[in-house]
Amino acid sequence: LEKLERHFEKELERLKETLLRLGSRAELSIEEALRALTQRDTDLARRVIENDEEIDQLELEVDQICTDLMALRQPLARDLRFIIMALKIAPELERIGDLAGNISERAIELAAEPQLKPLIDIPRMAGLAREMVRLSLDAFVRHDAEAARAVIKRDDQVDALMEQLFRELLSYMLDDPHAIGRGLRLMMVGKYLERIGDGATNICEMVVYLVEGRMIRHGGIHQSGEGRA
Amino acid sequence: LEKLERHFEKELERLKETLLRLGSRAELSIEEALRALTQRDTDLARRVIENDEEIDQLELEVDQICTDLMALRQPLARDLRFIIMALKIAPELERIGDLAGNISERAIELAAEPQLKPLIDIPRMAGLAREMVRLSLDAFVRHDAEAARAVIKRDDQVDALMEQLFRELLSYMLDDPHAIGRGLRLMMVGKYLERIGDGATNICEMVVYLVEGRMIRHGGIHQSGEGRA
Numbered sequence: 001l002e003k004l005e006r007h008f009e010k011e012l013e014r015l016k017e018t019l020l021r022l023g024s025r026a027e028l029s030i031e032e033a034l035r036a037l038t039q040r041d042t043d044l045a046r047r048v049i050e051n052d053e054e055i056d057q058l059e060l061e062v063d064q065i066c067t068d069l070m071a072l073r074q075p076l077a078r079d080l081r082f083i084i085m086a087l088k089i090a091p092e093l094e095r096i097g098d099l100a101g102n103i104s105e106r107a108i109e110l111a112a113e114p115q116l117k118p119l120i121d122i123p124r125m126a127g128l129a130r131e132m133v134r135l136s137l138d139a140f141v142r143h144d145a146e147a148a149r150a151v152i153k154r155d156d157q158v159d160a161l162m163e164q165l166f167r168e169l170l171s172y173m174l175d176d177p178h179a180i181g182r183g184l185r186l187m188m189v190g191k192y193l194e195r196i197g198d199g200a201t202n203i204c205e206m207v208v209y210l211v212e213g214r215m216i217r218h219g220g221i222h223q224s225g226e227g228r229a
Numbered sequence: 230l231e232k233l234e235r236h237f238e239k240e241l242e243r244l245k246e247t248l249l250r251l252g253s254r255a256e257l258s259i260e261e262a263l264r265a266l267t268q269r270d271t272d273l274a275r276r277v278i279e280n281d282e283e284i285d286q287l288e289l290e291v292d293q294i295c296t297d298l299m300a301l302r303q304p305l306a307r308d309l310r311f312i313i314m315a316l317k318i319a320p321e322l323e324r325i326g327d328l329a330g331n332i333s334e335r336a337i338e339l340a341a342e343p344q345l346k347p348l349i350d351i352p353r354m355a356g357l358a359r360e361m362v363r364l365s366l367d368a369f370v371r372h373d374a375e376a377a378r379a380v381i382k383r384d385d386q387v388d389a390l391m392e393q394l395f396r397e398l399l400s401y402m403l404d405d406p407h408a409i410g411r412g413l414r415l416m417m418v419g420k421y422l423e424r425i426g427d428g429a430t431n432i433c434e435m436v437v438y439l440v441e442g443r444m445i446r447h448g449g450i451h452q453s454g455e456g457r458a
Contacts, residue, residue, distance in 0.1 A: 067309060074303050080296060087316050170409065177403045184399075184416075 008072050012079065015065045015086055016141065019093075022058040023137040026093045027130055029055065029100035030196060034126040037107040037189065038119055045104035045111075055097035062090040085210045089140065092199045096133060099192040099199075106185045106192075116172060116182040121165040125193040128158050132200035139204060145211040148204035158197035165190045237301055241308065244294045244315055245370065248322075251287040252366040255322045256359055258284065258329035259425060263355040266336040266418065267348055274333035274340075284326035291319040314439045318369065321428045325362060328421040328428075335414045335421075345401060345411040350394040354422040357387050361429035368433060374440040377433035387426035394419045 029048050036045035066083050069075065075083060110116075132151050139147040166187060173183040258277050265274035295312050298304065304312060339345075361380050368377040395416060402412040 063313065067313060070299060070309055071303070071306065074300070077300065080299055084292065084296060084316060087313060088320060091317060091320070170413075173402075173409055174406045177406070180399065180402055180409070184413075187413075 004073060008069065008075075011065060011069050011072065012082070015062065015069065015083070018058060018061050018065060019086055019089060020137060020141065022055060022062065022090060022093045023133065025051070025055050025058065026096040026100065027133050029097050030103075030126060030130045030133065033100040033103040033107065034123060036104055037110065038123060040107070040111040040115075042108050042111050045107040048104040049101045052097050052101045055094055059090045059094040062086055081210055081213075085140075085206045088206055089203050092202050093133075096196050096199045099196050102192050103189050106189050110182060110185055113182055116179055116186065117168075119186075121161050121168070122186065122189055122193070125158055125161045125165070125190060125197075128154060128161070129193045129196040129200065132158070132197055133203075136200040136203040136207070139207045140210070143207070143211050145208045148207035148211075151204045152201050155197045155201045158194055162190050162194045233302060237298065237304075240294060240298050240301065241311070244291065244298065244312070247287060247290050247294060248315055248318060249366060249370065251284060251291065251319060251322045252362065254280075254284050254287060255325040255329065256362050258326050259332075259355060259359045259362070262329040262332040262336065263352060265333055266339065267352060269336070269340040269344075271337050271340050274336040277333040278330045281326050281330045284323055288319045288323040291315055310439055310442075314369075314435045317435055318432050321431050322362075325425050325428045328425050331421050332418050335418050339411060339414055342411055345408055345415065346397075348415075350390050350397070351415065351418055351422070354387055354390045354394070354419060354426075357383060357390070358422045358425040358429070361387070361426055362432075365429040365432040365436070368436045369439075372436070372440050374437045377436035377440075380433045381430050384426045384430045387423055391419050391423045 029051065032044055032048045035041065036048060066087050069079075069083055132154055135147065135151045135154075138144070139151060169183040169187050169190075172179045258280065261273055261277045264270065265277060295316050298308075298312055361383055364376065364380045364383075367373070368380060398412040398416050398419075401408045
């Protein structure tokens with residue numbers, strides 16, 4: 001029995017490590033996608049898209065470890081909650097990886113046309129979004145609901161930058177119809193970053209649930225951020 | 230022990246029912262959001278947004294039942310996989326509800342301006358997306374991997390309609406700068422519908438996993454559909 005116990009603890013540790021690895025990979029993808037966009041580096045953009053496979057693989061690994069853990073023995077309430085959260089956090093991170101891939105796709109398209117404008121808000125949004133992802137995982141690992149709440153608050157900054165970006169791009173598009181295609185692509189990049197921020201927010205809401213046993217997501221703290229036009 | 234067994238079976242049945250209820254609510258929201266958009270009915274749009282609470286509540290209920298089930302006893306491999314899939318399908322459905330809410334937000338904004346054009350592609354996309362959601366849940370309930378694969382194929386039709394919509398709206402925007410704001414909002418609606426199709430696709434990929442024990446998601450069947458501009 002003691003052996004089973006140790007095996008369980010080891011697997012639980014492996015679950016945490018795999019989730020963190022998944023998180024780091026997703027963070028790195030955001031960083032590289034942004035670099036590809038700002039430096040018009042299509043090779044790098046293509047690498048981000050290819051590397052998404054690795055992220056997908058890590059999500060499957062999380063599912064597998066969770067299944068094993070639950071088959072091993074009946075987990076205690078707290079471990080059970082942790083496992084359930086891991087199962088829900090992994091897809092959020094996988095989706096963040098996908099969004100980095102989407103940014104890279106737009107980067108490739110934009111590199112084929114002249115630059116519309118120097119990018120200012122987008123790198124700032126990306127920095128914020130990336131930090132939110134990192135801090136959300138920190139909060140998860142440390143079971144820190146306070147830290148999680150702080151991350152959730154930051155989402156407002158991402159949303160505010162999106163609003164600003166949106167208005168600026170719209171004015172470019174109104175001034176010059178030739179800018180519409182590029183303006184749209186940059187708006188999409190902004191939207192992807194906004195959704196990365198939403199993903200980090202979702203993770204933090206789960207951390208609060210994990211620690212405090214109550215769900216804040218649906219209490220109205222979180223505004224989806226979708227929808228300016 | 231037999232009593233525990235029966236209780237477990239009953240809870241498993243309740244899990245299935247709750248998921249289906251969640252799915253029906255999400256489907257209804259898509260339908261109503263579209264009606265609000267096409268009939269410029271802002272009251273209905275607001276109702277869809279308010280009703281999202283109910284969908285959120287159902288997702289929490291799914292989480293709770295899954296937690297209870299796993300605390301009750303060590304589930305068999307097949308039940309375990311079912312529970313894990315339920316935990317992953319519920320957030321997809323909740324997200325679909327959110328997207329219906331986003332469509333409703335755009336519907337309210339669009340109702341304040343003159344109609345840009347008669348809506349043709351958007352209702353067709355919505356019909357397809359809604360059907361994909363319904364069929365994905367059917368496939369889930371019937372453990373039917375074949376049906377799930379058929380739904381995944383339909384996602385191409387949604388993507389093709391999106392492409393068509395995108396090009397048409399772009400030409401409106403190029404012709405008349407006054408159309409840019411409304412064109413953008415309608416593009417967003419198209420994007421939300423595309424993401425609803427993606428959500429149904431995700432559910433179907435999980436059904437295949439549930440039935441066949443292997444994941445097809447990351448084999449390249451699924452293209453995110455994001456990204457025309």
